[in-house]
Amino acid sequence: MGATLTTNELPAAYRQGLKDKNLVALWPLMRSALPYGKPDRRSQPVVWHYRDIRPDMIKAAELAPIEKAERRVLALANPGLGLENVQATPAIFIGLQLIMPGETAPNHRHSPSAVRMVIEGEGGYTVVQGERCPMEKGDLILTPSGLWHEHGHSGTGPVIWLDALDLPIVRALEASYAVEGEPQVVRNEPDSSQSRYRRAGLVPYRSLDTRRTRYPLLRYPWKEVREAMLALAEVTPQRELVQLAYVNPETGRECMPVLGFSAIMLRPGETIALPRRSASAVLHVISGDGDAEVDGTTLPFSDSDTLAIPTHAKVLLANRSTRTPAFLFQIDDAPLQRKCGIYEVSN
Secondary structure: OOOOOOHHHOOHHHHHHHHHOOOOOOHHHHHHHOOOOOOOOOOOOEEEOHHHHHHHHHHHHHHOOHHHHOOOEEEOOOHHHOHHHOOOOOOOEEEEEEEOOOOEEEEEEEOOOEEEEEEEOOOEEEEEOOEEEEEOOOOEEEEOOOOOEEEEEOOOOOEEEEEEEOHHHHHHOOOOOEEEOOOOOOOOOOOHHHHOOOOOOOOOHHHHOOOOOOOOOOEEOHHHHHHHHHHHHHHOOOOOOEEEEOEOOOOOOEOOOOOEEEEEEEOOOOEEEOOEEOOOEEEEEEEOOEEEEEOOEEEEEOOOOEEEEOOOOOEEEEEOOOOOOEEEEEEEOHHHHHHHOOOOEEO
């Protein structure tokens, strides 16, 4: 195909006439909107080292009282997307949130969906629709769109967790907003992960006869996920990825509609290529040391670091330790892409 006609080659009067009518000639812009072969990407492979971020988190406790901050968060911004847009990838917002002993992050609900994964500290908790969810390192807690949630801290020392939201998508739809609420009344019972959904393949019998809840399980304890990962690794052939998906226990489908969540285990000394996917992703290191090679860029990682993986990237993960496994938490936009019919995967 020949060279595309540029906008400047159009007569000035014609261009001005289109502008006055709020019209745009698409053909000069066609290849930027629909590039041949593969998407144009602005996202960059990035690693945020927790050891570098933590001092700024602790300083934030002095600079931003919770009463004024509402949520004390430092956002991880991909430089390729513009820091002001606070996007880790085009679809994923990632922030690190801090709460100190005795503090309460007030009750609210919002249109974006969010999850929390604990990085450090003990005594934190999240209340979602009256269900109090303990927050221990590695636990995944859902705060879906429209559900009331608040955070508290009854322990000692700082509690820091990772927030992941579909905020960029909801903002792009001009549908992002929040509503404040009164403190919740907590139900006097354990959360569902402790009482109703303890084993895979088992659900409360009444769920077979009643209309199912969209989010029956709000907390996925890391100690149980880790145990399942170790068991899966024993029966997974070498050179095959050890990975578990977080799903709705009543449907077996993704636990949230836009973003997907999974856990990856790298066996001692293992180097493995991830499938090449159209989805963007964020990898958070629960524990371990290694290297991620992303489209030829090497990103070293350690405990609690976070990495951004652009769409269609070639990713090679390596565990530096020959004695202990490394565990990573993956956030991606695959559920949204599947719903849109654009999801692709290849080796």
